[in-house]
Amino acid sequence: MDALASLPSCLEESRIGSLPADAFYIKDFISPEEEQALLEKIEAAPKPRWKSLAHRRLQTWPSDLTKSNTLLESALPNWLLEPVVTRLLSLQTSTKTNDHIFSVSPHGAPNHVLINEYKPSQGIMPHRDGSAYHPVVCTVSLGSSITLDIYDTKEDGTRENEPKYRIFQEPRSLLITTGKLYTDFLHGISENDQDTNLSPESVSNWDLLASPEKITNGTWQRATRTSLTYRDVIKVSKLGNKFGIFRKR
Numbered sequence: 001m002d003a004l005a006s007l008p009s010c011l012e013e014s015r016i017g018s019l020p021a022d023a024f025y026i027k028d029f030i031s032p033e034e035e036q037a038l039l040e041k042i043e044a045a046p047k048p049r050w051k052s053l054a055h056r057r058l059q060t061w062p063s064d065l066t067k068s069n070t071l072l073e074s075a076l077p078n079w080l081l082e083p084v085v086t087r088l089l090s091l092q093t094s095t096k097t098n099d100h101i102f103s104v105s106p107h108g109a110p111n112h113v114l115i116n117e118y119k120p121s122q123g124i125m126p127h128r129d130g131s132a133y134h135p136v137v138c139t140v141s142l143g144s145s146i147t148l149d150i151y152d153t154k155e156d157g158t159r160e161n162e163p164k165y166r167i168f169q170e171p172r173s174l175l176i177t178t179g180k181l182y183t184d185f186l187h188g189i190s191e192n193d194q195d196t197n198l199s200p201e202s203v204s205n206w207d208l209l210a211s212p213e214k215i216t217n218g219t220w221q222r223a224t225r226t227s228l229t230y231r232d233v234i235k236v237s238k239l240g241n242k243f244g245i246f247r248k249r
């Protein structure tokens with residue numbers, strides 16, 4: 001199937017209307033072939049690229065941020081730019097403008113990618129992404145579906161115990177979150193080997209899913225899911241680039 005055939009003509013078509021502003025879900029953003037090629041690149045990365053946390057492993061491209069949340073300037077490798085970033089920047093936010101989702105970000109494009117791998121029963125604690133990034137997150141999912149839980153906070157600022165919203169992320173999909181959803185709400189993935197109670201009522205993006213019929217009796221049995229999280233790091237230091245050139249000589 002041609003991945004581009006199913007792309008929306010503008011982001012507004014993909015808005016998750018039942019969520020606070022703003023979230024967009026685009027099914028089949030990449031093709032199965034592109035998904036496979038990305039998984040192979042991730043697998044082929046040298047072992048030290050992986051950082052193992054207690055319940056998850058991850059890669060950071062082009063590098064980790066410094067203690068002061070600065071990115072040492074360095075280009076993303078081409079396999080992380082093509083096709084994802086090119087396609088992402090081709091998506092207009094509305095039919096009335098030529099703006100894309102990173103038009104007003106400091107560098108006009110994502111400059112950083114986090115790759116998270118979740119085996120069944122692995123997840124990520126509810127958190128906010130914080131102030132190091134321009135408040136736009138673009139997540140491409142690979143391999144398997146998984147449910148992202150969105151939590152509101154109580155009046156005293158602590159997190160609600162139960163998620164207020166749930167977003168079902170299918171392989172090859174793109175999820176964009178920004179606005180209040182970035183700044184006010186928390187997001188996380190539960191440490192379960194299955195996602196349960198999935199229904200048109202409980203899943204905010206149900207109407208935008210590629211294959212809701214693959215969810216049986218409201219249950220999704222997880223397999224390994226890998227995500228690519230694209231963001232624009234606000235502070236970039238030129239030093240990284242110069243040092244890179246210096247080292248090559």
Ligand SMILES: O=C(O)CCC(=O)C(=O)O
Pocket residue numbers: 114116124129139148187227229
């Ligand atoms: O894997 C995901 O979809 C979420 C990752 C995430 O929240 C993060 O890396 O900040």
Ligand SMILES: [Fe+2]
Pocket residue numbers: 127128129187
């Ligand atoms: Fe996050």
